Amino acid sequence: MELQLRRHKVAIYGRVSDEETELAIHGAVVEMTSMPEAFENWLALHSLQYGRSWATMRERPDRKITSVDGYFYFVDLPNGDYTLRASLPKAGTRYGTAEVSATVSREIPDNINKTANIALPPTAIKGQIVDENGDPVGMAKVKIKGSSEYAFSDGDGNYFLSNLEASQNPETGRTAEAIVSARGYYTNSKTVELFKGQVVKEYDFTLLSADPEDYNYNLLS
16 A cells, blocks of 8 residues: 655644733634635635534634643635634634734745734733832832732832733723732722733822831732
């Protein structure tokens, strides 16, 4: 018996990352939302052998899950225009979705291996923390009340607090309380609005220096 080996050719590949930090995202779902008619017809026939399980399959010719390093790839695609959408369902509302377009053409040199990197927008807030004199406060802790997520400001007083839960409705957002504390300062807080897949950049805080003899202020909450 003569065995024939078929080499699958990668047609589209890319990496899914966090839009702000550029870190790789593992376990993201990358699926085709539009494709050439020839491939769409092939998928329809291919799905018949899987029956009802087709819709719930983790990976398919038109759906991939990113690896530990955030990469994905699609193989053996016909020429044409494709649209890929990335999401992270297991993260709930902590990330939004993103789309990218790619064209496969064997007539254009090097275009068969089309790169399609996708950056997922996180649900986050960012801003700066200063004291009453306008000087930056480093190592200030920022957290959302009732949440385990927190971040610290850098030497310039800038902070970035990500991986937050928002409302399922992207139009209304979720109202929450952000609490900021730092050693030697009175704690401050304000109401913030969290929107799925959006980084709200307008939440700056001013911390007032605490009286060393006032033992009622919160050193680090």
